[in-house]
Amino acid sequence: MFRNLIWIIPFILPFQLFSQTHIIIKGKLKDEVGDVIRTNVRISQIKSPQFFTHSENSGTFILPYDYAGDENDGILIHSTWFQDKRIKITKRQVKRTIEDTLYLTIQLPYITLEGPVIKREKAPDIVFGDPVLGVHDFELHQDKLVLLTFEKSMRKGAEIALANEKEIISRLPVPGTAVKLFKDYLDRIFVICKEQVFECSIGKDNIVLNMVDREVFYERIWLVIDTLSNQFYYSNINELYPAFEYFTQKFTDTLSNRFHHVENELIMDLYRAEYKYASGQEKLWAVRKEMATGIDKEIWMGAKYFTNSIYYKVPYAPLFIQNNQVLIFDHYQDYLFKYDVNNQVIDSVPIYYHKLTRPVRWEQPLIADEITEEVYSLFMKQGHFQLKKINTETGFTSTAFQVYYKFVEAIKIANGFVYYIYRPYESAQERFIYRESIKTQNVDPVTD
Numbered sequence: 001m002f003r004n005l006i007w008i009i010p011f012i013l014p015f016q017l018f019s020q021t022h023i024i025i026k027g028k029l030k031d032e033v034g035d036v037i038r039t040n041v042r043i044s045q046i047k048s049p050q051f052f053t054h055s056e057n058s059g060t061f062i063l064p065y066d067y068a069g070d071e072n073d074g075i076l077i078h079s080t081w082f083q084d085k086r087i088k089i090t091k092r093q094v095k096r097t098i099e100d101t102l103y104l105t106i107q108l109p110y111i112t113l114e115g116p117v118i119k120r121e122k123a124p125d126i127v128f129g130d131p132v133l134g135v136h137d138f139e140l141h142q143d144k145l146v147l148l149t150f151e152k153s154m155r156k157g158a159e160i161a162l163a164n165e166k167e168i169i170s171r172l173p174v175p176g177t178a179v180k181l182f183k184d185y186l187d188r189i190f191v192i193c194k195e196q197v198f199e200c201s202i203g204k205d206n207i208v209l210n211m212v213d214r215e216v217f218y219e220r221i222w223l224v225i226d227t228l229s230n231q232f233y234y235s236n237i238n239e240l241y242p243a244f245e246y247f248t249q250k251f252t253d254t255l256s257n258r259f260h261h262v263e264n265e266l267i268m269d270l271y272r273a274e275y276k277y278a279s280g281q282e283k284l285w286a287v288r289k290e291m292a293t294g295i296d297k298e299i300w301m302g303a304k305y306f307t308n309s310i311y312y313k314v315p316y317a318p319l320f321i322q323n324n325q326v327l328i329f330d331h332y333q334d335y336l337f338k339y340d341v342n343n344q345v346i347d348s349v350p351i352y353y354h355k356l357t358r359p360v361r362w363e364q365p366l367i368a369d370e371i372t373e374e375v376y377s378l379f380m381k382q383g384h385f386q387l388k389k390i391n392t393e394t395g396f397t398s399t400a401f402q403v404y405y406k407f408v409e410a411i412k413i414a415n416g417f418v419y420y421i422y423r424p425y426e427s428a429q430e431r432f433i434y435r436e437s438i439k440t441q442n443v444d445p446v447t448d
Contacts, residue, residue: 021067023097025075025089027104029051029059031082031355037108039334039350046070050201065102067094073371082108082352110355117386118401124436127419128163134430135421137181139189140370140414144169145433146189146200146207148181160191160200162207170206174198185226190217226321229341233326239314240303242267246319246328248343259343262317264332270311271302280303322373327392329366329375336395349395352446353377353388360400368408371415376438381408387418387438401438 016082029037036059043061044052047068055061067073073089085108093102110319128135128145137148146388149171158178183189189200191209197217198209223234230251237244241383243263248258275286275298286297306312317330325346326339331354338347354362360379366388367376377397379386383406388397401418404410409422409431416439423431 008207021069021094022100022102023065023067025063025065025104026101027061027063027106028057029055029061029077030107031388032107032109033357034107035447037079039079041077041082041108044076044078044205046074046076048381049076065089075101077106077108079108085109102447110352113440116399118399118438120404120436124404124434127165127433127435129432130430131303133161133432134423135433136178136431137410138419138421138433139181139183139414140412141187141189144202146181146202148174148191150177154178160198160207160209162202162205172209172236174209177241182222184221185224185232190221194432225319228321228324230328231341233321235319237315240307241299242271242312242315244315248380257343258359259339260328260337261329262315262328262330262332263442264313264315266313267313270309271306272298274298274306275301316364320368320373320375322365322368322375322392327375329402336390336392338392349392351390351395353379353390366390367411367413369415371414378411385411387413389438401436404436405434408434418430 013084027043030043031037037055038057038059041055041061042052043055043063044050045063045065047070048066053061053088054062061193063075065075069091075089077085077087082361085106087104087106087280090100092129096102128138128147130149131376132151133147133149134151135147135149136154139146143164147163147168149159149161150157156178158174159171160174162169170232173243174191174193175198176196179192179194181189182192189202190212191198191200195214197214198213199208199212206299220424223231223236225235227233231248232251233246234249235244235246243261245258245262246260247256275283278286278301282301283297286300286358289295289300290297316331317328318331320327324341328337328339328350330337334351336349336351337345338349340346354377357381360381363378363380363385365378366380368374371377375390375392376387377390379388379400381402385403385408386400387403388400390397403418403420405420405422405424408422412419417435417437419433421431422434423429
């Protein structure tokens with residue numbers, strides 16, 4: 001009997017070894033809302049994980065695969081910011097291959113960020129409130145507040161005021177039509193008006209407005225984001241163009257260095273395609289503009305028409321300085337890039353919070369704590385803003401802190417407290433400034 005078994009084995013083994021079917025799997029990865037996944041995703045065979053590939057920027061991948069017809073046939077898709085997914089490869093799929101190639105379109109769900117939410121039962125503290133003056137905008141200055149206020153409306157005249165938590169210390173009218181306040185990289189505060197710009201000179205118990213050259217302000221102050229070591233950082237962002245660059249320049253030099261490019265590729269394709277569908281007369285206009293300025297005719301056409309479309313969005317990839325590093329949250333490459341003082345990339349961390357649309361929706365802007373430099377992401381749920389601190393080492397967000405009131409405005413964070421403007425709906429109360437502690441000590445998290 002043993003001799004017969006030995007005789008049979010040579011016939012069985014070759015059949016098992018050569019019964020595998022060799023195919024090519026070509027796939028395309030999309031997220032849960034149907035957008036192409038442009039970040040790096042690993043795809044491997046379940047039974048042989050050493051055979052793997054990574055997806056391209058286009059969301060596509062190619063994986064050679066040996067189909068054996070057993071229960072372990074399939075592929076595993078793994079990513080830091082998407083849930084792992086197993087795709088079973090069946091005999092029916094293999095029979096339907098085209099030239100030994102199996103085509104798949106795969107949707108991946110994001111890792112769920114929804115978890116404990118910190119809520120407070122008691123109404124927050126009022127930092128500033130006045131029965132007559134409403135607050136249009138504010139900035140924090142040491143232990144005081146700089147307020148842009150109005151009595152009836154901003155159109156009928158605004159005032160600049162210096163205040164503490166008890167009272168207004170100094171106030172004076174703003175010449176011109178005030179729009180908002182602006183704090184620069186040196187913590188100087190400016191009042192921006194439609195036609196003029198004023199710098200706030202702040203003393204111990206008074207505030208004075210000094211007019212500054214408007215062109216100098218927008219060319220040398222407005223665009224500068226922050227400083228590090230002996231250089232400052234700025235961008236050439238233009239609201240009419242879906243891409244921009246970040247630059248750095250030394251204090252003692254006139255030459256600038258471009259070190260990071262930001263581009264919304266999908267919007268850029270639509271932006272430039274506007275020229276293709278324009279009339280002959282419009283194309284002639286764009287060509288003449290190109291000849292006169294050197295700026296591409298497609299850009300002229302996109303800026304004129306596509307920027308008025310509901311599909312156009314100004315690119316958003318903010319820069320922050322934290323722990324002597326430059327952080328750029330590039331929401332189009334889905335990475336947080338870290339640069340050193342020599343403008344070299346020292347790390348890149350995957351981010352995905354900006355992909356969320358439910359049950360919370362990501363909102364702009366990211367907000368940095370003015371004291372601790374920690375960066376928070378802003379989300380909206382049923383009218384309430386939620387703040388989640390971003391871990392810059394992992395890209396993950398922390399437990400959410402939900403702001404007490406709905407639809408608050410002008411959110412700022414300093415030393416673990418969130419400040420904002422709010423006026424109760426259908427109330428005679430003017431717009432007050434409120435403050436809440438984001439710290440989670442002694443606060444019980446609740447979930448919906």
